[in-house]
Amino acid sequence: MTADASRGDALTSTDPGTGRAGAEDGRAGVTSVDRQSNAPVADGGLAVAAAGPFGVSGIDRREASDPRTASTGGAGPTGPSAGAPRRRLVDRRWFRVAGGALLPLVLLVAWQLASTSGAVPVSMLPSPEMVWTAGVDLAERGLLGLYIAISTQRVFVGFAVGAALGLVVGAVVGLSKLGDILLSPTLGAIRAVPSLAWVPLLILWLKIGEESKVVLIAIGAFFPVYTIVAAALRHVDRQLLEAGRAFGLRGVRLLSVVQLPAAVPSVVSALRLALAQSWLFLVAAELIASSMGLGFLLVDSGNNGRIDRIFLAIILLAVLGKLTDAVVGLFERWAVRKWA
Amino acid sequence: MPATPTSTSAAALPVEFRGVGRAFPTAAGARPVLRDVDLVVEAGEILAILGPSGCGKSTLLRIAGGLDRPTSGRVTIAGSPVADYDARSAIGFQEPRLLPWRTVAQNVALGLPRGTTRAAGRAHVARLLELVGLAEFAEHRPREISGGMAQRTSLARALARSPHVLLLDEPFGALDALTRLRMQDLLLEIHAAEPTTVLLVTHDVDEALQLADRIVVLGTQPSADASADGPAAEDATPGAGIRQTVVVPGTRPRDRGSAELAELRGRLLDGLGIDRHGAARGIQSTSTIPAFPY
Numbered sequence: 001m002t003a004d005a006s007r008g009d010a011l012t013s014t015d016p017g018t019g020r021a022g023a024e025d026g027r028a029g030v031t032s033v034d035r036q037s038n039a040p041v042a043d044g045g046l047a048v049a050a051a052g053p054f055g056v057s058g059i060d061r062r063e064a065s066d067p068r069t070a071s072t073g074g075a076g077p078t079g080p081s082a083g084a085p086r087r088r089l090v091d092r093r094w095f096r097v098a099g100g101a102l103l104p105l106v107l108l109v110a111w112q113l114a115s116t117s118g119a120v121p122v123s124m125l126p127s128p129e130m131v132w133t134a135g136v137d138l139a140e141r142g143l144l145g146l147y148i149a150i151s152t153q154r155v156f157v158g159f160a161v162g163a164a165l166g167l168v169v170g171a172v173v174g175l176s177k178l179g180d181i182l183l184s185p186t187l188g189a190i191r192a193v194p195s196l197a198w199v200p201l202l203i204l205w206l207k208i209g210e211e212s213k214v215v216l217i218a219i220g221a222f223f224p225v226y227t228i229v230a231a232a233l234r235h236v237d238r239q240l241l242e243a244g245r246a247f248g249l250r251g252v253r254l255l256s257v258v259q260l261p262a263a264v265p266s267v268v269s270a271l272r273l274a275l276a277q278s279w280l281f282l283v284a285a286e287l288i289a290s291s292m293g294l295g296f297l298l299v300d301s302g303n304n305g306r307i308d309r310i311f312l313a314i315i316l317l318a319v320l321g322k323l324t325d326a327v328v329g330l331f332e333r334w335a336v337r338k339w340a
Numbered sequence: 341m342p343a344t345p346t347s348t349s350a351a352a353l354p355v356e357f358r359g360v361g362r363a364f365p366t367a368a369g370a371r372p373v374l375r376d377v378d379l380v381v382e383a384g385e386i387l388a389i390l391g392p393s394g395c396g397k398s399t400l401l402r403i404a405g406g407l408d409r410p411t412s413g414r415v416t417i418a419g420s421p422v423a424d425y426d427a428r429s430a431i432g433f434q435e436p437r438l439l440p441w442r443t444v445a446q447n448v449a450l451g452l453p454r455g456t457t458r459a460a461g462r463a464h465v466a467r468l469l470e471l472v473g474l475a476e477f478a479e480h481r482p483r484e485i486s487g488g489m490a491q492r493t494s495l496a497r498a499l500a501r502s503p504h505v506l507l508l509d510e511p512f513g514a515l516d517a518l519t520r521l522r523m524q525d526l527l528l529e530i531h532a533a534e535p536t537t538v539l540l541v542t543h544d545v546d547e548a549l550q551l552a553d554r555i556v557v558l559g560t561q562p563s564a565d566a567s568a569d570g571p572a573a574e575d576a577t578p579g580a581g582i583r584q585t586v587v588v589p590g591t592r593p594r595d596r597g598s599a600e601l602a603e604l605r606g607r608l609l610d611g612l613g614i615d616r617h618g619a620a621r622g623i624q625s626t627s628t629i630p631a632f633p634y
């Protein structure tokens with residue numbers, strides 16, 4: 001492309017006078033060539049006679065099939081075989097892990113100091129030990145495991161349902177103009193509704209059972225996936241699409257060979273975003289109407305003044321959210337390496 | 341080294357352009373890019389299409405491959421109209437357009453005709469990669485190879501089709517000078533082993549002279565009233581047409597240093613509106629060998 005452009009500049013930058021002169025010569029050229037084409041062989045013979053040492057034999061054919069020499073002209077490194085450069089400290093794995101753990105440790109120490117020094121009353125800031133004890137206490141009563149399990153289950157079920165629907169609807173809207181026209185205005189309006197606005201309605205319709213929470217989480221997971229997937233499929237590189245079509249791909253095969261793979265990195269980051277959103281919506285659901293789960297633990301402890309349990313629930317939410325996100329993050333790295 | 345036939349060869353088919361025009365709609369109305377292109381490409385011929393950048397070379401090629409439709413006129417392959425994304429032709433795009441998530445070999449395999457068995461396909465791809473000098477890079481991803489290698493992969497993908505008509509849009513544009521010469525020879529070897537009709541877009545006069553049976557120069561026609569000098573005549577862009585047709589003398593592979601080709605080269609450059617510095621302009625070109633300082 002660039003070569004074309006630069007050549008093009010060279011070709012078009014001649015002044016009008018020269019261009020016109022060239023055009024006239026061109027017309028003159030046609031006639032003389034026509035004359036020539038009647039007897040091209042004699043001229044060709046002359047040309048061969050004048051070939052000299054720079055003839056065809058001057059080019060070594062065998063070299064052409066040697067990939068090493070053929071590749072030397074190319075720009076940039078030619079693969080992983082190039083010697084690995086020395087990695088900087090910030091690229092080392094242990095440094096990343098240690099660096100990431102630094103701030104939590106500092107916070108823990110600061111927390112410990114603040115709560116035990118008496119600077120802040122324990123009713124406002126329980127010590128880490130009190131939170132730990134509260135956790136052990138809940139675990140011994142079998143509640144901690146139950147709450148974590150039920151919350152995680154809600155997140156996963158809601159996420160799975162919402163993400164699956166998001167993928168399907170996103171694909172429809174992203175791939176079909178008609179789907180886009182029919183669906184995207186309505187979905188855009190639904191997306192604009194704040195999550196908490198659904199809660200009273202869901203409780204009325206689905207009571208305080210599991211369904212109401214799962215549906216709310218599914219709503220939360222649906223929209224990031226729908227939005228990102230639709231956009232990714234709509235914006236698949238037109239040149240790649242055309243290349244696929246030119247080589248005979250249509251319909252489902254075009255979808256599976258070009259469109260879906262091209263969208264994979266976006267889809268994975270959409271899933272990651274949707275999972276984070278699912279945890280947000282989980283707490284929204286459990287805060288308002290539940291008898292189990294980490295959100296319930298928060299409300300219940302708030303009502304009973306158990307600030308140690310509030311801290312416990314918040315820390316658990318942070319850890320669980322980060323863990324699930326890390327798992328999807330690994331998957332994302334793999335997907336990007338494989339598909340991008 | 342003679343080229344090995346790369347597959348059950350498909351018969352070369354003729355391509356015919358009849359009054360082909362293409363205009364693109366713009367805010368200021370339709371802008372003609374091509375106008376009245378009449379051209380018959382013989383079966384098995386290598387036809388080079390020369391022209392300045394933006395004159396519609398790629399557009400003409402896309403129309404021949406059924407990737408675009410003319411706004412007027414028609415194009416036929418072997419007498420029947422070109423279908424959308426016509427299966428009889430294969431195109432090597434100006435850009436490599438490789439799928440980044442596939443390996444080089446998998447990208448080439450994309451070009452295989454449908455119904456190729458897995459084993460036959462793999463063997464064919466391996467042979468093509470050998471041919472374009474990329475056998476060692478079969479398992480590399482497009483981002484791990486250079487631009488020139490990507491372009492060769494793209495060429496191999498088009499060859500994998502064993503097409504009746506091979507459409508190549510500046511296939512060697514991104515290659516360094518040496519690789520470019522090798523690839524030109526390679527194309528000739530493949531063509532000799534498996535004669536297909538080739539439409540080759542290039543901006544390189546020497547490449548056209550080296551490869552083609554015939555060269556067509558695209559460009560805007562000089563305005564009918566030659567007296568209309570000045571900006572008005574320049575502004576009018578009625579669309580490019582065939583400005584010059586040159587039958588390249590001699591048989592391939594041609595001597596790259598031939599003085600006769602040099603003379604023809606000068607005339608083609610003239611046709612493209614390039615001052616050939618040192619050529620005495622105004623003097624009629626002759627078919628005798630002049631002493632150009634090339």
Ligand SMILES: Nc1ncnc2c1ncn2[C@@H]1O[C@H](COP(=O)(O)OP(=O)(O)O)[C@@H](O)[C@H]1O
Binds near residue numbers: 364365397399
């Ligand atoms: N899809 C398109 N829409 C509008 N204009 C186009 C389109 N494709 C090409 N053109 C225009 O047509 C002209 C010729 O383009 P192209 O065939 O790519 O030129 P070339 O290959 O000779 O450099 C250019 O001016 C370009 O802007």
Ligand SMILES: [Mg+2]
Binds near residue numbers: 004394397398434509
């Ligand atoms: Mg072009």
